[in-house]
Amino acid sequence: MTGQSARERLLGAVIEHFTTDGLADQSLRRIAEAVGTSHRMLLYHFGSRDGLLLDVAREVEARSKAELAALGGAGDGQTDELVRRMWDYVSDPALAGFERLFFALYGRALQGDEATEPLLRDDLEGWLQANVAMAATVGVPADVARVHARLGLAVTRGLLLDLLATGDRAGTDAALEVFARRYAGRWWEPAEGPTVTSDRAS
């Protein structure tokens, strides 16, 4: 029973360690000690240091995807509600450590680190597609949904960076609320009285 499971337990423990102690400048031995094993075992299960980091990146990506999937249910077709729910979930203090790890891996990946690259390739595209599919169920055409999903993700990620850096929950909450307000309603259905945009004035 230990076959794949031991490895998975280790992986979970390593992620937890990276979550609390950071992933920069961590040697196999330090990691091993922190998760209660030997650096020999990490090599055994993951092949190499980069192999370990690769699996960590994959797992983090998978968990992020799971986060987002959890938001799929109970949609009422109001995009502002979706972005609010997403923000509420993702800004939960209990997840802060994980989100920090996510961004640390992401930053590394941006600089060409091979081990963390899967994060770049799959994460965003997966989110967009999930969103497009979800939007289709309430009648939003795919191309429209895609661009709005993109914007919604950018807002939440940008504000999450802000929140993690400053800890200013009230400020970031307020900013998200401003955004959500402008997305209230079923705006994608063409005519419906005067639209949200305040084209007058200016």
Add this chain to the structure above:
Amino acid sequence: MTGQSARERLLGAVIEHFTTDGLADQSLRRIAEAVGTSHRMLLYHFGSRDGLLLDVAREVEARSKAELAALGGAGDGQTDELVRRMWDYVSDPALAGFERLFFALYGRALQGDEATEPLLRDDLEGWLQANVAMAATVGVPADVARVHARLGLAVTRGLLLDLLATGDRAGTDAALEVFARRYAGRWWEPAEGPTVTSDRAS
């Protein structure tokens, strides 16, 4: 003349090196070789490895601030124009390497790395204050300006993360345009027909 200048030249070269080759797992000796000096000299000028990273972080933060300051001029009081100009500037491919370095440092800092911490403390707050000051010249109250500046920065940063990861310029441009459209006009001047907010229950 070499006094502070040699150090500054080195710092610039190191940043350039980090920009192209990444900052993860770089030893003093590798850095030194890349910038044409000895690891001994890096220690001499920056005290320690962390000292070097600290100065890199400070400099990157200073350059980011300078980026934003460059956007201050020629405002016409239209917030959508400001966010468009900001995006145009920040998404310039020529700056991509630098932005990647920025996010890599940022991610590190989020995980508690002391050397890169100044990025967290100063960068965002500086941007907010600059924006509030700028907005004041066109009559936007400070508290309103602050929350909108926050949102604007989040959108650009979030989309920048997207662009750097996917390279999808058309997609990110389109998302920004959707955002900007909803910000057209001088929306902060209170009464002007029905407001945007749709105070729904819950």
Add this chain to the structure above:
DNA sequence: CCTGTCATGTACCAAATGGTACATTCTGCG
């Protein structure tokens, strides 16, 4: 010319690194 200060090179160090070789235990299965 001498002397002091900044800059740089050379040589070195103990410690830590990722990885490997080999022996050993554990465990499920025929």
Add this chain to the structure above:
DNA sequence: CGCAGAATGTACCATTTGGTACATGACAGG
């Protein structure tokens, strides 16, 4: 039981690491 294969421990390795000690170079001002 006995044995294969996975899991783990021990010991080791060459290399690299950040940092230091010390000598030397450049060069300004007295």
